Amino acid sequence: MEDGEWIVFEGDVTIDDFVKRNRPSLIENSHHPWVKVVNPQRLPCRIPKEDRHSLLEEWETVKRNPGRITADFVRDLAEKYAYKSGKWLIYSERARIDAIWKSVATAVVSGRLGTAAKVSTRDPEESTHVICVYTEDFTDEEEVRAVEKGLKEVGVTAQMLYKPDIYTTLGIYRNNPWRLKPTIYTSQP
Numbered sequence: 172m173e174d175g176e177w178i179v180f181e182g183d184v185t186i187d188d189f190v191k192r193n194r195p196s197l198i199e200n201s202h203h204p205w206v207k208v209v210n211p212q213r214l215p216c217r218i219p220k221e222d223r224h225s226l227l228e229e230w231e232t233v234k235r236n237p238g239r240i241t242a243d244f245v246r247d248l249a250e251k252y253a254y255k256s257g258k259w260l261i262y263s264e265r266a267r268i269d270a271i272w273k274s275v276a277t278a279v280v281s282g283r284l285g286t287a288a289k290v291s292t293r294d295p296e297e298s299t300h301v302i303c304v305y306t307e308d309f310t311d312e313e314e315v316r317a318v319e320k321g322l323k324e325v326g327v328t329a330q331m332l333y334k335p336d337i338y339t340t341l342g343i344y345r346n347n348p349w350r351l352k353p354t355i356y357t358s359q360p
Contacts, residue, residue, distance in 0.1 A: 175201060177289070180208040186280045190273045195300055196265045198292040206272070207289040212282040216256040216307050223340070226252045230341050240349040246310065249337045256286070257309035257335040259318060260354070261302040261327055265293070268300040274325040275302055284321040309335040309355065319358045331358040 178198070180189050186208070193206050218226070226248060233239055249255050263271050268290065278284035285304045292300075306318050315333060322331065333356035338344075343353050 175203045178203045178206045180276070180280060182211070186277050187273075190269075190276050194269045195272055195290045195292045196269050200292040200294045203292055205289045205291060206276075207287065208276045208279050209287045210279050210282055210285060213286045213307070216254075216286065216305075218252060218254040218340075222252050222254070226254065226337075226340070237349055240351070242351055242355070245335075245337060245341065245343070245351070248341075249309070249335060252337075254337050254340070255308040255310055255335070256305055257315070257333060257355075258303040258305045259285075259315075259322060259358070260332045260334060261304070261322070261329055262299050263302070263329060265298055265300060268302075271327060272300075272302060275304060275322070275327070278321060278325045279304070284325065285318045305336075309333070312356075315356060319356075323358075328360050330360055332356070333358075 178193050180186065184192075189208075195206055198206065229248065233244070261271065261275075272290045275284065275288050275290075279288045285306055288302060288304045290300060290302045304318060304322060306315050308314055319331065319333075332354040334354045338351075338353050343349070343351050345353055347353065
């Protein structure tokens with residue numbers, strides 16, 4: 172559910188106060204689906220609106236010929252539209268999410284980890300949350316692995332999966348009709 176407004180760290184309070192006041196385990200997702208922090212030293216990558224429109228138009232055209240849709244084709248689209256950001260996905264039970272989020276959010280805001288991060292808030296029908304930690308370029312495995320290492324250094328012990336943002340934008344999820352794996356890197360605990 173994405174109906175509510177995101178809660179975003181603006182720097183007007185300390186990060187400790189922010190995470191204490193905005194614990195994902197307690198915030199109803201119908202009001203605020205995500206809590207987000209940004210690395211002030213590395214602004215998140217965004218695809219310009221007109222490029223996003225062109226990307227989606229091209230994707231709709233290509234979907235008529237599904238045999239052309241491969242991981243390499245999607246990577247080529249990412250290169251063409253300079254849309255190479257991606258994220259590590261960390262799933263956690265509600266009982267542990269606040270502590271994990273505090274570690275991740277603090278590292279991101281201090282400039283030690285990724286470009287940004289967000290955490291899903293409480294869904295009454297689910298017992299898990301997801302944290303997304305963003306990188307600039309999924310084709311730069313060194314950068315992706317450096318963020319993976321940073322996540323482990325701040326105490327993330329769960330399996331992590333890495334998904335390019337273009338896959339999300341194009342609707343490439345599990346069991347997609349093109350049989351593409353929606354994640355391209357895996358990190359074991």
